[in-house]
Amino acid sequence: MSESRTYLVKTYGCQMNEHDSERISGLLEADGLTRVDDEAEADVIVLNTCCIRENADNKLYGALGHLKGLKEQNPDLQIAVGGCLAQKDRDSVRDRAGHVDVVFGTHNVHRAVELLDHAAEHGPIVEILEATARDDAEAFPSALPTVREVDHAGWLTIQIGCDNSCAFCIVPAVRGPEISRPFGELVAEAEQLAADGVSEITLLGQNVNSFGRDLALGRRQVAASEGGADSDEDLGDAWWCGERWTDDRRARPLFGDLLRAVGAIDGVHRVRYTSPHPKDMRTETFEAMAATPEVCEHLHFPLQSGSDTVLAAMHRGYTAERYLEKLAEARAAIPGLAVSTDIIVGFPGETDADFERTLEVAAAAEYDSAFTFVFSPRPGTEAAELLEADPSLAVPHDVVVERYERLRTVVERSSLKANLSRVGEVEEVTVEGPSKKNPSVLTGRTRRNTLVHFASSDPIKAGSYATVTIVKGNTNHLLGELLEVTIPARHRTRIPVAAG
Numbered sequence: 016m017s018e019s020r021t022y023l024v025k026t027y028g029c030q031m032n033e034h035d036s037e038r039i040s041g042l043l044e045a046d047g048l049t050r051v052d053d054e055a056e057a058d059v060i061v062l063n064t065c066c067i068r069e070n071a072d073n074k075l076y077g078a079l080g081h082l083k084g085l086k087e088q089n090p091d092l093q094i095a096v097g098g099c100l101a102q103k104d105r106d107s108v109r110d111r112a113g114h115v116d117v118v119f120g121t122h123n124v125h126r127a128v129e130l131l132d133h134a135a136e137h138g139p140i141v142e143i144l145e146a147t148a149r150d151d152a153e154a155f156p157s158a159l160p161t162v163r164e165v166d167h168a169g170w171l172t173i174q175i176g177c178d179n180s181c182a183f184c185i186v187p188a189v190r191g192p193e194i195s196r197p198f199g200e201l202v203a204e205a206e207q208l209a210a211d212g213v214s215e216i217t218l219l220g221q222n223v224n225s226f227g228r229d230l231a232l233g234r235r236q237v238a239a240s241e242g243g244a245d246s247d248e249d250l251g252d253a254w255w256c257g258e259r260w261t262d263d264r265r266a267r268p269l270f271g272d273l274l275r276a277v278g279a280i281d282g283v284h285r286v287r288y289t290s291p292h293p294k295d296m297r298t299e300t301f302e303a304m305a306a307t308p309e310v311c312e313h314l315h316f317p318l319q320s321g322s323d324t325v326l327a328a329m330h331r332g333y334t335a336e337r338y339l340e341k342l343a344e345a346r347a348a349i350p351g352l353a354v355s356t357d358i359i360v361g362f363p364g365e366t367d368a369d370f371e372r373t374l375e376v377a378a379a380a381e382y383d384s385a386f387t388f389v390f391s392p393r394p395g396t397e398a399a400e401l402l403e404a405d406p407s408l409a410v411p412h413d414v415v416v417e418r419y420e421r422l423r424t425v426v427e428r429s430s431l432k433a434n435l436s437r438v439g440e441v442e443e444v445t446v447e448g449p450s451k452k453n454p455s456v457l458t459g460r461t462r463r464n465t466l467v468h469f470a471s472s473d474p475i476k477a478g479s480y481a482t483v484t485i486v487k488g489n490t491n492h493l494l495g496e497l498l499e500v501t502i503p504a505r506h507r508t509r510i511p512v513a514a515g
């Protein structure tokens with residue numbers, strides 16, 4: 016490809032997709048392309064799709080309809096569609112939008128440039144792999160160049176896929192089974208991020224806290240096939256936990272081990288992770304969070320429903336009581352812990368009594384914030400099939416709307432209470448830049464993941480750390496007064512990725 020070519024990556028969906036987009040941008044730049052913000056100036060446009068969110072199809076085909084006009088004006092424009100929706104819809108993407116040059120799935124992001132080159136020479140191509148090969152190092156993000164959206168904060172994909180089967184979720188079908196990346200490789204990548212000036216690292220996975228389960232299982236299988244050998248040499252480097260050797264070698268590495276190891280890296284100031292599954296949450300993770308000052312006091316703990324009947328229908332693997340017990344354990348272990356959640360309203364068959372239980376559990380959990388969703392069937396999921404087989408299970412729209420509002424009231428009450436309790440506290444914030452609504456004030460994020468708006472007479476570079484006194488608490492944010500910049504930003508220049 017010539018050096019003068021340009022590209023634009025548009026991202027739909029979750030953080031995993033945003034991270035994949037950073038990798039796609041990195042690959043394109045490594046191939047000599049330059050990023051532009053305007054579609055009309057791009058030689059290559061990549062739409063990185065998601066089928067988890069509502070109306071994903073409409074958004075994709077709406078965008079492709081718009082791009083058709085551009086392609087007619089500029090026949091050399093290459094259009095690629097990747098991500099979950101491409102993985103799921105495969106050939107039908109080109110059936111519905113014949114002007115697409117390349118369709119690639121979630122398991123071959125690393126092939127994006129080769130596929131574009133192939134299409135330029137031989138015509139349109141669809142390449143969807145069914146799974147990521149465990150031994151294909153190139154398929155894992157560490158092997159790929161990256162263009163990070165924000166310079167001071169970086170994602171570290173520690174695991175791909177998911178072994179669960181939540182009835183509402185398409186992830187296992189489009190991302191495949193769980194594969195954890197080797198512990199040593201992750202620590203090396205985190206060290207490289209820190210060396211590049213990244214001070215906040217978010218560990219990313221579909222079921223992030225079950226990290227290592229497949230590694231430990233794989234080692235046990237190897238040991239068994241080799242006659243039960245379990246010496247240190249047989250077990251590789253995986254139980255080296257950053258600063259120490261563990262006693263319990265065969266169960267390693269645990270997710271908590273990784274938290275400790277990443278937190279111990281020079282230059283890493285904050286560690287976060289998303290998204291964990293309550294059923295896989297272990298005491299060791301809470302202990303590691305408490306023992307590692309760099310790990311932020313924030314836990315995203317998706318409830319989904321407070322009704323045991325609905326939780327069972329969703330295949331979530333815990334009851335409301337067990338969930339609340341684990342939450343209490345987390346709060347006891349980690350002082351000042353902020354908790355956020357995801358809750359779905361109107362899952363097929365959800366009764367008034369089920370919903371009342373969700374309200375009770377949400378009130379008891381006293382969330383700092385919550386992402387509340389109205390259930391909408393995703394094609395290919397068990398819940399969608401259930402609804403198709405028995406449409407009477409659908410919760411009427413007006414009932415869902417009313418439930419949603421009642422849940423929002425409960426969640427906002429606890430959010431406001433949590434934010435009011437911070438007034439008078441001194442909090443550390445990462446400076447993110449000018450506020451979107453009011454550019455004359457700066458926005459920062461506390462360790463508890465709450466936004467704080469505050470004024471500063473001097474400009475402060477994004478990625479710096481500062482202390483502020485909290486002077487007001489609102490439902491969704493705090494107001495603060497700047498005390499001092501404690502750590503100036505040390506990263507390089509920002510090169511953003513366009514979001515769709």
Ligand code: SF4
Pocket residue numbers: 177178179180181184185186187221222292
């Ligand atoms: S744990 Fe459930 S919701 Fe999360 S990715 Fe896996 S199947 Fe989907």
